[in-house]
Amino acid sequence: MTEAFIYDAIRTPRGKGKPGGALYEVRPLELLGALLVGLKERYQLDTSLVEDLLLGCVTPIGDQGYNVGKAALLYADWSDRVPALQLNRYCASGLETVNLCAAKVQAGLGRLFLAGGLESMSRVRMGSDGGALLTDPELISRVPYLPQGVAADLIAT
Template identity: 35%
Template sequence: MREAVVIDMVRTPFGRAGQRGVFRDVTHVELVVPLLKSILERNKVGAEEVDELLMGSVGIAGMLTRSRHYVFEAGLPFSISATDMNKQCGSSLQACAQGAFAVMAGMSDVVLAGGIETMDRVQPIKPDDERNLSQVQSAEVMSREMLPGDWPGDKKPKWNKRWYQVTEPWIMDMGATAEKLIATRRRSVRRKRAFWRAKSSPSQSSTPIGQQPKSIRTRTPGKTQRSRG
């Protein structure tokens, strides 16, 4: 079986969501396409050498099912297969794993793999609607709020609890989980960062994975942002 190797990595800067977000008027296509072009140019890889593009996203429904779109917008050959995948918070990592599997199995020689999340652009919330950013995670929340106050007759829908509220009631979103850990276990941000640095250093220090992602210029309305890696 062949060995799969990670050659290089790039990313855009991070930003907050909502009215004050630096990417609020930037589409996911405008975020991804410069990265695809840059990674090929930096490594002197011809577009015709790429076998497939794999993109992971938590918000894969609706707005972000666009891997094929990225190929077209980046001017890559139509022969490149493009796949969207979802594994919640591990979506981009799964995309990289799938790419490695394809190379190891001999199905592909060159794979572009990554992920995209843009909280301003996940339906049903628009960039100018900040009533409740947690709605971004669930169209169900929006649906409940849009129900009329006076429902005719006795047919007002009853909402079932989500699966984790029944089987795993302790599950919370990542922000609430972090706050609870800090409150109950006194796990400060500084201690957590020190732990992960110590955990990752031995395995990553001598490999390309241990290197910082390279900076890629990303245009935003009226500005040019640069990642600090």
């Protein structure tokens, strides 16, 4: 089995997740795009060598919708041959993309992948995408579901 390695870890600036926060005026596309430009410049990267971008995003609507990963690749002037997959595994979305990229390398499905997560909570409110687990009274009454954020708080306290 081929070994998988994490080559680098970079992140965007952080700010308060609320309207008027330090990064409120910066669109998620711009945040991720700046990171991709920085990565390309740091390694003089031929972006066509990248097999895929896997991006975790809990609330893929509005500024973060319609596969913001692919949009950011194009915004950052990466090769248009690089695809992007966006997934929602709630709080573990970014970590899940790292695991999936490692599994793809180990399975021989490619050699160079990008993994990460994006969430602009000052621009896209948590839970604003709705969905049955938040809005369907019948399902909510039948299924004992505890949102991950609440569960994490219970574990921490």
